[in-house]
Amino acid sequence: MNPLDNPWYISELHIFLRLMLALLLGGLIGLEREQSKHAAGLRTNILVCLGSCLLMMLSIYGFSAFVDEPNVRVDPARLAAAVITGVGFLGAGTILFTGKSITGLTTAASLWVVSAIGLAVGAGFYFASSVTTVMVLLTLWAFNKLEKRYIRAKKEQLLKIEATDQAEILRSINTLLSDKQIVIRKMLLQEGEDDHDTGRIVLHFHILIPKSEPLFALLEHIKHLEGVHWVSSE
Structure with a gap:
């Protein structure tokens, strides 16, 4: 063959x-x-x-x-x-x-x-x-x-905010995020662990932030809210 x-x-x-x-x-x-x-x-x-x-x-x-x-x-x-x-x-x-x-x-x-x-x-x-x-x-x-x-027009971020323990700060942050069309997926409230942190809380926000919204600008806005001591993102 x-x-x-x-x-x-x-x-x-x-x-x-x-x-x-x-x-x-x-x-x-x-x-x-x-x-x-x-x-x-x-x-x-x-x-x-x-x-x-x-x-x-x-x-x-x-x-x-x-x-x-x-x-x-x-x-x-x-x-x-x-x-x-x-x-x-x-x-x-x-x-x-x-x-x-x-x-x-x-x-x-x-x-x-x-x-x-x-x-x-x-x-x-x-x-x-x-x-x-x-x-x-x-x-x-x-x-x-x-x-x-x-x-994938939005990306997920974790915001950690230490603030004075008062209901006003929650309303301020919620209003700010709503105005910027940022969706809150989950929120956790944690009390200060050290003695000198008495009266302070740490807020954990899992958010969906539009890619058009600069993260640094958002952190600056939150940082200047009354009652906020520090803010970080992951």
Whole structure:
């Protein structure tokens, strides 16, 4: 049989072309992640895509010598399934829990998609892998712009305010925040712990502040309210 007509055969030229395409497509996504200062950047995405492509070709063509063996069953998808599982552990390393939020989910998802692109290139799905790369770049770049502008228009802050224990200060702070369209998510009132803090309270405000509102200006306004001793933000 002509090797070119054998579905279990691949030439060295096609091996090289598939690896180069995996490098290019993984690099395009990695470049976007690198510019956004994420943990998994250019080199990580290239390596994941290249490794996935190589394992896919190994899964399909690497055991071609055993195809005609009567007691051997060749499954081209077996190594591909193992790659997806392995990339899950790699993606978990990019996810961080900071106490207030979880970061790195998008980077972990991008690594998973990059591995799928590498598998697709290794299997010869050039059109599907190329279109997926364009869609991933569109999602990471264009949709990120839309999300920042329209969806994540407010950011959460924790304000700590030490003030004289009186109801008037609560009304003043509440009025100030309302005027600036700042949403109070949660409030905690804590009495002064030291002896010299008698008559003082520490207020903890979890707020949603519009990005158009400068945080420093807000702190200055609160600081100059009557009865406020100090204010800080986290």
